[in-house]
Amino acid sequence: MEAVASVQNHWLLRTWKSSIGAKAVMAVTGLALFGFVVMHMLGNLQVFLGQEHINRYGHFLKNAPEILWPARLGLLAFVGLHILSAFRLSLENQAARPVQYAHQATIQASVASRYMLLSGMVLLAFIAYHLAHFTLGMTHPEHFHLVDAQGRHDIYSMVILGFQNVWVSGFYILAMLCLGMHLSHGVSSLFQSLGLNSAKYRPTLQLGSRAFAALIVIGNCSMPIAVLTGCLKLPAGVTP
Amino acid sequence: MNLTLQVWRQKNKDDRGGFVTYEAKDISPDMSFLEMLDVVSEELQKRGEEPIAFDHDCREGICGMCSLVINGIPHGSERATTTCQLHMRKFKDGDTITIEPWRARAFPVVRDLVVDRSAFDRIIQAGGFVSVATGGAPEANSLPVPKKDADKAFEAAACIGCGACVAACKNASAMLFVAAKVSHLALLPQGKAESAERVKNMVEQMDKEGFGNCTNQSECEAACPKEIPVDFIALMNREFLKATLKA
Amino acid sequence: MKLESKAPSGPIETRWERHKFEMKLVNPANKRKFTVLVVGSGLAGASAAASLAELGYNVECFCFQDSPRRAHSIAAQGGINAAKNYRNDGDSIYRLFYDTVKGGDFRARESNVYRLAQLSVNIIDQCVAQGVPFAREYGGLLDTRSFGGTQVSRTFYARGQTGQQLLLGAYQALEKNIASGGVKMHPRTEMLDVVVIDGQARGIVTRDLVTGEVKSWAGHAVVLATGGYGNVFYLSTNAKGSNVTATWRAYKKGAAFANPCYTQIHPTCIPVSGDHQSKLTLMSESLRNDGRVWVPKNPGDKRSPKDIPEGERDYYLERRYPSFGNLVPRDVASRNAKTVCEEGKGVGPGGLGVYLDFSDAIKRLGKNVVAERYGNLFEMYERITDENPYEVPMRIYPAIHYTMGGLWVDYNLMSNVPGLHVLGEANFSDHGANRLGASALMQGLADGYFVIPYTIGHYFASSKIAPVTTDHPEFKKAEEDVKAQTKKLLSVKGKRTVDSFHKELGHVMWDDVGMARSEKSLKRAIEKIPQIREEFWKNVNVPGEDANLNVALEKAGRVADFLEFGELLALDALTRNESCGGHFREEFQTEEGEAQRDDQNYCHAAAWEYKGANAKPELHKEALAFEYVKPAQRSYK
Numbered sequence A: 001m002e003a004v005a006s007v008q009n010h011w012l013l014r015t016w017k018s019s020i021g022a023k024a025v026m027a028v029t030g031l032a033l034f035g036f037v038v039m040h041m042l043g044n045l046q047v048f049l050g051q052e053h054i055n056r057y058g059h060f061l062k063n064a065p066e067i068l069w070p071a072r073l074g075l076l077a078f079v080g081l082h083i084l085s086a087f088r089l090s091l092e093n094q095a096a097r098p099v100q101y102a103h104q105a106t107i108q109a110s111v112a113s114r115y116m117l118l119s120g121m122v123l124l125a126f127i128a129y130h131l132a133h134f135t136l137g138m139t140h141p142e143h144f145h146l147v148d149a150q151g152r153h154d155i156y157s158m159v160i161l162g163f164q165n166v167w168v169s170g171f172y173i174l175a176m177l178c179l180g181m182h183l184s185h186g187v188s189s190l191f192q193s194l195g196l197n198s199a200k201y202r203p204t205l206q207l208g209s210r211a212f213a214a215l216i217v218i219g220n221c222s223m224p225i226a227v228l229t230g231c232l233k234l235p236a237g238v239t240p
Numbered sequence B: 001m002n003l004t005l006q007v008w009r010q011k012n013k014d015d016r017g018g019f020v021t022y023e024a025k026d027i028s029p030d031m032s033f034l035e036m037l038d039v040v041s042e043e044l045q046k047r048g049e050e051p052i053a054f055d056h057d058c059r060e061g062i063c064g065m066c067s068l069v070i071n072g073i074p075h076g077s078e079r080a081t082t083t084c085q086l087h088m089r090k091f092k093d094g095d096t097i098t099i100e101p102w103r104a105r106a107f108p109v110v111r112d113l114v115v116d117r118s119a120f121d122r123i124i125q126a127g128g129f130v131s132v133a134t135g136g137a138p139e140a141n142s143l144p145v146p147k148k149d150a151d152k153a154f155e156a157a158a159c160i161g162c163g164a165c166v167a168a169c170k171n172a173s174a175m176l177f178v179a180a181k182v183s184h185l186a187l188l189p190q191g192k193a194e195s196a197e198r199v200k201n202m203v204e205q206m207d208k209e210g211f212g213n214c215t216n217q218s219e220c221e222a223a224c225p226k227e228i229p230v231d232f233i234a235l236m237n238r239e240f241l242k243a244t245l246k247a
Numbered sequence C: 001m002k003l004e005s006k007a008p009s010g011p012i013e014t015r016w017e018r019h020k021f022e023m024k025l026v027n028p029a030n031k032r033k034f035t036v037l038v039v040g041s042g043l044a045g046a047s048a049a050a051s052l053a054e055l056g057y058n059v060e061c062f063c064f065q066d067s068p069r070r071a072h073s074i075a076a077q078g079g080i081n082a083a084k085n086y087r088n089d090g091d092s093i094y095r096l097f098y099d100t101v102k103g104g105d106f107r108a109r110e111s112n113v114y115r116l117a118q119l120s121v122n123i124i125d126q127c128v129a130q131g132v133p134f135a136r137e138y139g140g141l142l143d144t145r146s147f148g149g150t151q152v153s154r155t156f157y158a159r160g161q162t163g164q165q166l167l168l169g170a171y172q173a174l175e176k177n178i179a180s181g182g183v184k185m186h187p188r189t190e191m192l193d194v195v196v197i198d199g200q201a202r203g204i205v206t207r208d209l210v211t212g213e214v215k216s217w218a219g220h221a222v223v224l225a226t227g228g229y230g231n232v233f234y235l236s237t238n239a240k241g242s243n244v245t246a247t248w249r250a251y252k253k254g255a256a257f258a259n260p261c262y263t264q265i266h267p268t269c270i271p272v273s274g275d276h277q278s279k280l281t282l283m284s285e286s287l288r289n290d291g292r293v294w295v296p297k298n299p300g301d302k303r304s305p306k307d308i309p310e311g312e313r314d315y316y317l318e319r320r321y322p323s324f325g326n327l328v329p330r331d332v333a334s335r336n337a338k339t340v341c342e343e344g345k346g347v348g349p350g351g352l353g354v355y356l357d358f359s360d361a362i363k364r365l366g367k368n369v370v371a372e373r374y375g376n377l378f379e380m381y382e383r384i385t386d387e388n389p390y391e392v393p394m395r396i397y398p399a400i401h402y403t404m405g406g407l408w409v410d411y412n413l414m415s416n417v418p419g420l421h422v423l424g425e426a427n428f429s430d431h432g433a434n435r436l437g438a439s440a441l442m443q444g445l446a447d448g449y450f451v452i453p454y455t456i457g458h459y460f461a462s463s464k465i466a467p468v469t470t471d472h473p474e475f476k477k478a479e480e481d482v483k484a485q486t487k488k489l490l491s492v493k494g495k496r497t498v499d500s501f502h503k504e505l506g507h508v509m510w511d512d513v514g515m516a517r518s519e520k521s522l523k524r525a526i527e528k529i530p531q532i533r534e535e536f537w538k539n540v541n542v543p544g545e546d547a548n549l550n551v552a553l554e555k556a557g558r559v560a561d562f563l564e565f566g567e568l569l570a571l572d573a574l575t576r577n578e579s580c581g582g583h584f585r586e587e588f589q590t591e592e593g594e595a596q597r598d599d600q601n602y603c604h605a606a607a608w609e610y611k612g613a614n615a616k617p618e619l620h621k622e623a624l625a626f627e628y629v630k631p632a633q634r635s636y637k
């Protein structure tokens, strides 16, 4: 019994149970996910440097399990915690106002801030599809098993083949817009949640948050768009 | 001018309640919003009906008692203005106005537009004070407080405890109210000694009362009649995390 | 009835000190056996409840608002006086004492006033320690300003929200003691009767404003801190709920009501805009530091102020009082405004207003400086009137603001009913016939923090207080009376609303018992008020039921009491055949229009004793002696 009580009273658990503690978890995990998204985008943008670059990058990651697996597990934990707190907080928020206003009005809350859960869920769906698509090769196994001249996994061709499908590209673009929305509020919000905000920094943070979100949207969307508009072409020898 | 009012009427906390439509006739633009409701209530009483119950006292924008959601916005759409200080000239002849009580689980409706805000008092009880018994105070000028800190503390202390922040927040979160008190006392040397315990206890009580969580939407600051900025929420978050992580 | 002031004798500087020593103490272990019922959670009530609980007493505290933080004290703007002499400008306890006695037109008890001045210093210390964010100078020390025409700078302030900040300090102390169990708070609960058993105040009867439940509370002492009665005039700067009910019902149980005719009028309020007006808003008096008061020279001049040339303006305060000009005291400024309006020179709707013009100040200081000094007041004015004071002169008119009268108390703040203590604006106070600006907050807090904690202990230690419970027949009888009144109000089912009666009473009070009173007008009022009262009980309509939140019923009870109290106020004014402070009788003025006191016959506090529903109350006099500050005629010429 005492053990149970001491666990229940543990500061970590109490913090997690508090609203501000759970928000801190959202913020820290959000920051980590944001960091991943940035790094991932920078990695992916190598498609513009050609097949060699991106395939080499992918090959390097695959063959560095001491980096890959901790990163994967970490990421999984972050996403898990992020989603867990997101749902918990959202449920509590809904319970906090059992009767809605008949006349709904909003003064200044941004659309992005009001639909974080929705944009997050689209992201979740995207991540699921995306993993099935590029990591597990479940949606288009025919693209997944290509190898390049050096016998490496041909990420370059896989991505281009994937994005040549208008529906796939469309979904990616939509998901990236959601990501942009999520981050345009999320990045500045995480500073606020961690108490790293004040009247002095506030305008800069808000602007910075939107700018980063825009960069992510532009960077990520540039790839499907480049494929659709034919700027990125399949290497010789690979046919759709 | 003439207006149509959709007013939430609810007999008591257990009643389901609903909207009732009233015509407000010959309203002078110089009336305050509450005076307009007085006129409607006078008419109702002349017909033997009960007046519309709403909270109010000072009618000067300082007691924090008045609490109406007017067309979806707590205290109405005029910035930095309480319901009692809102004037009818901000409306147009023929307007339809929806009047609702603060909506939050932690603020149950008592009757019509009157809600129970005792949750705020309980949050203050949890730590919104400096523990100094009467008589134990040192000479006032023995502890200088930089003017900047004093001014900032004042900005937070200006909160009138009306609850519009909760009513406006999509999550019915009380963060702005709690942050205002936490910040007021944390910014002054007098409040520093207890600041870690204070913020932890007040936040715990806030959570217990069934308020929602803050998702940093800043709707509260826009509705706040005293324009308390959400910067204080960041300050409270910092205080809370510091207090939590402190060995 | 005997009025024993119990004021100590001896050198005034040591009276309180000695009295404190001579008072008996309650053994700390016994304190929790005493229950104190504190009615009111304003500055006086909250500070008392918190301080008593800290000492170990068992406190029950009541207020009619939904939270103790909303008491009317919250609305005080200007500041709080204290004889700290931080400015090295010659202030001292003695000077504050002197100014208060003189400002009160020699109608206050010297011992009380001196104690108040002494305690003023401790109040600031206490409030600063609580975290009240007073204005500060760049060096970090407390800032002060001069206020209400005093020659020294002794007013501490927190922007224009001093009352709010002080009340929040007291409220927080109260909440702390609620958390620790020392105080039980009962908000939305209205006190409707005092219960006196064997000559001692032993409890109260309340009505729960949400459920309608009528309940008795027994205790060893009752503390009333229920504020002033300015709302007898209907329109005043008081909060809508401010009432006389608590003190009036105590009066009917034997407590003497002293000096009800001492009412203070504030000169700088926003004028009435129409019949719908529900209350008046005060703007800080500091406006008169830079604004110039004028009216058109010609009665009935309806031109816009811009079009009235300098030569056709009457700066009547500057003209009549060349040395004080626009800074004459509140009552003088108010009466002069009334006079010019009666001459038909008033401006704005109904001709009840005078201009307060900032155009010269803007020319002299620049708009920025004016904005810095008065920006928030200008904004408030514009919000209410829709006129921009930077461009059009403000319109102002006097309004009822504060009431110096109240239940009579001795030096221990106990009424003539043993055990019934009265604090703050509810007692007849230390302000005599007129209160200085920024002194009400000081008095409320002095009473609550620093007087009652000692004197109530003395009462407990020196009196025999037999155990009683709420089963005592006196409680049952009081409960029945309260229920009967509620029932009666609900059963009249007449045609007029409660407010219509309140407004009617207000008109009579303002016209006949307001800023300037005469024998004729007072007699008229004394004739009219009972008629309104009679009609009220025949023709009022209070819809709804008892067992629910019923706003009409709440108001009805309060208005019923105002309808009785108004008559006493007028009677007191009629009986006091002199002018002093806030009481101005047209028959008694100097050639210059100054209030003319009659120290020979009226140097006393007039305490009225209730003699039954249809009997004339009996007047008792507490003679006032002035050993230190010798009475002199005021002159502001």
Ligand SMILES: Cc1cc2nc3c(=O)[nH]c(=O)nc-3n(C[C@H](O)[C@H](O)[C@H](O)COP(=O)(O)OP(=O)(O)OC[C@H]3O[C@@H](n4cnc5c(N)ncnc54)[C@H](O)[C@@H]3O)c2cc1C
Pocket (backbone or CB within 6 Å): C039, C040, C041, C042, C043, C044, C045, C062, C063, C064, C065, C068, C070, C071, C072, C073, C074, C075, C076, C077, C078, C079, C080, C162, C163, C189, C190, C191, C192, C225, C226, C227, C228, C237, C238, C239, C242, C243, C245, C246, C282, C401, C402, C423, C424, C425, C426, C437, C438, C439, C440, C441, C442, C444
């Ligand atoms: C607009 C304005 C500005 C002012 N500015 C200043 C200033 O600058 N400086 C200054 O010194 N003074 C000022 N004053 C005066 C001062 O604010 C008051 O005199 C003082 O605050 C009164 O405090 P109190 O504690 O006696 O009563 P209040 O604050 O009036 O409190 C009364 C309490 O009693 C309770 N109560 C009343 N009746 C009942 C009942 N029947 N049953 C249960 N509870 C009841 C109420 O709920 C409330 O809690 C100002 C007054 C006004 C109106």
Ligand code: HEM
Pocket (backbone or CB within 6 Å): A023, A024, A026, A027, A028, A029, A030, A031, A033, A034, A037, A082, A083, A086, A087, A090, A116, A117, A119, A120, A121, A123, A124, A182, A183, A185, A186, A187, A189, A190, A191, A193, A194, B214, B215, B216
């Ligand atoms: C790559 C994926 C994601 C990134 C980069 C990301 C990033 C962020 C960031 C930075 C925040 C702000 C944290 C804060 O306010 O302190 C946030 C909040 C949030 N996220 Fe995510 N998130 C992602 C995925 C998701 C998913 C999958 C969901 C839900 C299913 C989700 C739901 C939310 C919610 C509800 C919030 C709360 C909004 C708030 O508190 O401001 N997110 N996210």
Ligand code: HEM
Pocket (backbone or CB within 6 Å): A037, A040, A044, A058, A061, A072, A123, A127, A130, A131, A134, A135, A155, A159, A172, A179, A220, A221, A223, A224
């Ligand atoms: C247009 C934009 C994107 C492109 C082109 C892209 C491309 C890829 C590719 C090619 C892989 C497989 C790498 C490999 O197997 O070696 C991959 C994996 C992955 N991507 Fe993306 N991605 C994009 C956007 C995103 C976004 C926005 C997210 C997150 C919200 C994301 C999350 C992931 C994850 C979690 C993996 C799995 C990593 C692992 O193997 O552990 N991607 N992506």
Ligand code: SF4
Pocket (backbone or CB within 6 Å): B158, B159, B160, B161, B162, B163, B164, B165, B166, B176, B177, B180, B220, B223, B224, B225, B226, B227, B228
């Ligand atoms: S923070 Fe603003 S909105 Fe919230 S209670 Fe205080 S004054 Fe009202």
Ligand code: F3S
Pocket (backbone or CB within 6 Å): B168, B169, B170, B171, B172, B173, B174, B175, B176, B213, B214, B215, B216, B217, B218, B219, B220, B221, B230, B233
């Ligand atoms: S609106 Fe609500 S979400 Fe936070 S910033 Fe204000 S409490």
Ligand code: FES
Pocket (backbone or CB within 6 Å): B055, B056, B057, B058, B059, B060, B061, B062, B063, B064, B065, B066, B082, B083, B084, B085
């Ligand atoms: S009634 Fe007091 S703030 Fe509106």
